[in-house]
Amino acid sequence: MRPDTMRPTAATPGGVPELDVDALLGDKEKHVIACCGSGGVGKTTTAAALALRAAEVHGRRTVVLTIDPARRLAQSLGMEALDNTPKSVAAVQGGSLDAMMLDMKRTFDEVVASHTSAERAAEIFANPFYQAVSSTFSGTQEYMAMEKLGQLRATGKWDLIVLDTPPSRSALDFLDAPARLARFLDGRIIRLLSASTPGARRSMLSLMGASAAVFTRVFNKVLGGHLLTDVAEFTASLEDTFGGFRKRAEATFRALQDDQTSFLVIAAPEPAAVGEAVYFTRRLTEERMPLDGMILNRLTPVAASLSAERALGAAAALEEADADDPVAAVLRTHADLARRRAAEERVAARYAAACPDVPQRWVPALGVEVVDLDDLRAFGAAAAGALPSE
Amino acid sequence: MTASAPPVPRLHIVTGKGGTGKTSVAAALALALAGPGRRVLLVEVEGRQGIAPLFDAPSLGYQERHLAAGLDGGEVFGQSVDADEALLDYLTLFYRLGSAGKVLQKFGAIDFATTIAPGLRDILLTGKLKEAVSRAESGRMAYDSVVLDAPPTGRIVRFLNVTVESGRLAKTGPIGKHSRSVARLLHSSLTAVHLVTTPAAMPVQETVDAHRELLAADLPVGHLVLNRVAAAKAVEVDHAEIAAGLTRAGLAADETLVAGLMEEYAAARHEIEAVDAYRDRLERLGRPVDELPLLPEGVDLSGLYQLARELRPSFAGARRPLSGGTDAA
Numbered sequence: 201m202r203p204d205t206m207r208p209t210a211a212t213p214g215g216v217p218e219l220d221v222d223a224l225l226g227d228k229e230k231h232v233i234a235c236c237g238s239g240g241v242g243k244t245t246t247a248a249a250l251a252l253r254a255a256e257v258h259g260r261r262t263v264v265l266t267i268d269p270a271r272r273l274a275q276s277l278g279m280e281a282l283d284n285t286p287k288s289v290a291a292v293q294g295g296s297l298d299a300m301m302l303d304m305k306r307t308f309d310e311v312v313a314s315h316t317s318a319e320r321a322a323e324i325f326a327n328p329f330y331q332a333v334s335s336t337f338s339g340t341q342e343y344m345a346m347e348k349l350g351q352l353r354a355t356g357k358w359d360l361i362v363l364d365t366p367p368s369r370s371a372l373d374f375l376d377a378p379a380r381l382a383r384f385l386d387g388r389i390i391r392l393l394s395a396s397t398p399g400a401r402r403s404m405l406s407l408m409g410a411s412a413a414v415f416t417r418v419f420n421k422v423l424g425g426h427l428l429t430d431v432a433e434f435t436a437s438l439e440d441t442f443g444g445f446r447k448r449a450e451a452t453f454r455a456l457q458d459d460q461t462s463f464l465v466i467a468a469p470e471p472a473a474v475g476e477a478v479y480f481t482r483r484l485t486e487e488r489m490p491l492d493g494m495i496l497n498r499l500t501p502v503a504a505s506l507s508a509e510r511a512l513g514a515a516a517a518l519e520e521a522d523a524d525d526p527v528a529a530v531l532r533t534h535a536d537l538a539r540r541r542a543a544e545e546r547v548a549a550r551y552a553a554a555c556p557d558v559p560q561r562w563v564p565a566l567g568v569e570v571v572d573l574d575d576l577r578a579f580g581a582a583a584a585g586a587l588p589s590e
Numbered sequence: 591m592t593a594s595a596p597p598v599p600r601l602h603i604v605t606g607k608g609g610t611g612k613t614s615v616a617a618a619l620a621l622a623l624a625g626p627g628r629r630v631l632l633v634e635v636e637g638r639q640g641i642a643p644l645f646d647a648p649s650l651g652y653q654e655r656h657l658a659a660g661l662d663g664g665e666v667f668g669q670s671v672d673a674d675e676a677l678l679d680y681l682t683l684f685y686r687l688g689s690a691g692k693v694l695q696k697f698g699a700i701d702f703a704t705t706i707a708p709g710l711r712d713i714l715l716t717g718k719l720k721e722a723v724s725r726a727e728s729g730r731m732a733y734d735s736v737v738l739d740a741p742p743t744g745r746i747v748r749f750l751n752v753t754v755e756s757g758r759l760a761k762t763g764p765i766g767k768h769s770r771s772v773a774r775l776l777h778s779s780l781t782a783v784h785l786v787t788t789p790a791a792m793p794v795q796e797t798v799d800a801h802r803e804l805l806a807a808d809l810p811v812g813h814l815v816l817n818r819v820a821a822a823k824a825v826e827v828d829h830a831e832i833a834a835g836l837t838r839a840g841l842a843a844d845e846t847l848v849a850g851l852m853e854e855y856a857a858a859r860h861e862i863e864a865v866d867a868y869r870d871r872l873e874r875l876g877r878p879v880d881e882l883p884l885l886p887e888g889v890d891l892s893g894l895y896q897l898a899r900e901l902r903p904s905f906a907g908a909r910r911p912l913s914g915g916t917d918a919a
């Protein structure tokens with residue numbers, strides 16, 4: 201058994217409520233945990249590690265829904281690649297863990313296929329605009345993540361779904377996208393367009409009068425006439441089969457607000473990531489989403505308790521006698537780490553200042569990259585503030 | 591200009607995996623390129639507002655604004671380009687919409703247009719870059735270099751590959767023509783896409799992948815920047831030597847302190863070895879590899895200038911005086 205100092209211990213700053221990760225993972229009333237945050241903060245790894253811990257330590261039947269995992273993460277779960285159907289992760293002890301990766305095009309196809317006749321579906325699939333929307337539309341990914349979440353919940357096969365949110369350009373998109381897509385597919389401009397295609401309601405066109413004509417003329421020129429026609433046909437067929445996308449988006453949105461759901465904000469100790477975390481926390485609070493805490497990843501681990509100043513002073517003293525004193529190099533390395541950590545803590549303090557009531561968990565970097573299930577276990581243990589078992 | 595000397599890149603596109611510090615590198619590059627008498631425009635897209643805080647400046651807007659003095663007396667300007675405003679600009683320019691444009695915007699039509707045609711957004715954004723690169727003012731180029739803090743590596747090829755995306759849009763008419771001229775610039779040697787990574791497995795892997803994808807799309811890859819490299823001197827030292835050293839320096843050599851220092855130093859040594867492996871992997875891609883130090887206190891304004899000084903030598907070519915202002919036409 202190595203001494204405790206050989207492992208970076210999880211820490212939480214003084215005066216800030218502490219996030220009890222194990223209590224959350226073990227809470228049988230919680231059925232969805234959504235991990236949110238900007239790109240590059242270790243969000244997907246955190247989601248996978250929490251799901252694994254929920255299965256192994258708390259015996260839950262868990263599935264982790266990842267959005268765009270690095271191949272390495274799939275490999276760490278013992279799979280070559282993840283796809284749109286949950287696959288069981290082998291070698292999980294205790295409960296069970298399934299993992300999947302969202303394929304937004306396939307999910308959209310499934311939604312269409314399950315809501316309409318085969319003939320109608322074929323028509324929709326062939327529409328060029330559908331092809332564009334289902335693979336590139338900004339917001340489709342977020343919307344389809346919601347859709348997939350709803351599907352997974354409906355099966356009743358899992359008692360905990362851990363959701364990794366899409367790597368949006370900003371955390372905001374995640375909340376806005378479903379509504380935006382719905383608004384777009386259901387909005388007045390669409391009605392206007394449907395109205396200006398042959399065979400549709402004329403009343404709308406006359407209502408909007410000349411402005412509609414100007415609008416369509418300009419946009420036909422800019423975008424090309426075929427596009428508007430494709431869009432109009434696409435939305436007309438969707439409206440027939442779905443009875444309004446907006447309702448659907450609102451339902452998924454409301455499902456996230458109930459107390460079976462838990463949101464976690466994931467951040468790293470960098471100004472941009474902490475800024476996003478603060479913004480996201482505000483948005484979640486405004487939207488009355490159940491936010492349970494913030495996990496701060498990637499803190500520089502410091503194992504020796506010695507201030508940077510004293511370390512530098514001692515290094516200088518040693519170098520006076522021998523410029524190449526190896527212990528001076530060791531002390532300078534420590535001073536660098538201590539300064540990095542202090543700077544990170546100053547950045548992290550902005551979160552506590554802006555969101556004093558949100559429980560936090562600080563997770564020092566493990567110093568190794570996650571390549572297998574054991575690394576994920578260690579990550580989960582660090583996130584829960586428990587030392588990994590030897 | 592002779593055939594043996596291809597034009598020096600003037601459009602620098604900086605991308606990288608999220609969290610690798612690409613915004614700081616883009617900002618430092620802009621400072622480095624702003625040599626004597628030179629004007630550099632630093633651009634961000636998608637309203638991220640990551641640049642302004644680095645310069646302790648108020649949020650950037652659609653109008654270009656003076657941001658900082660360059661490294662050697664040049665000047666850096668900043669701009670945040672927004673697709674909706676770019677479309678309005680564009681409509682005003684080609685259709686003389688005037689105030690009708692504002693009405694369209696209020697009506698949600700602008701948002702609608704950029705929404706139904708996802709590629710349009712990127713064409714408008716890259717189109718603004720082209721405009722900044724080729725704009726002339728009083729007989730000289732308005733900007734000697736333009737630096738873009740671009741979307742992350744995962745989306746960069748789609749973002750820059752406007753010819754492919756514009757295939758979905760009008761092939762004729764102003765947008766089609768416009769996107770073809772933007773594509774010509776982006777695929778030319780006037781453009782360089784720089785990839786930023788940190789010394790860690792996933793970012794390096796993404797860099798290697800992005801490099802391959804960029805080449806496959808015939809987009810010009812510039813430098814590879816290995817960012818946040820921690821400095822540590824490689825020495826051989828054991829437990830007893832550390833304890834003795836601490837005592838010599840007048841510190842109490844207690845057991846936990848020595849063990850902690852040993853652990854930290856072993857991890858740092860391990861990291862140095864890993865950096866060597868990552869550097870090798872990047873060098874095998876056959877592009878210039880620049881290394882930037884990890885700044886223990888994070889990147890503030892003085893840190894940006896420090897990074898700019900590190901980048902300066904390897905971008906000396908792009909800082910040379912230009913032969914003329916016609917090469918972007």
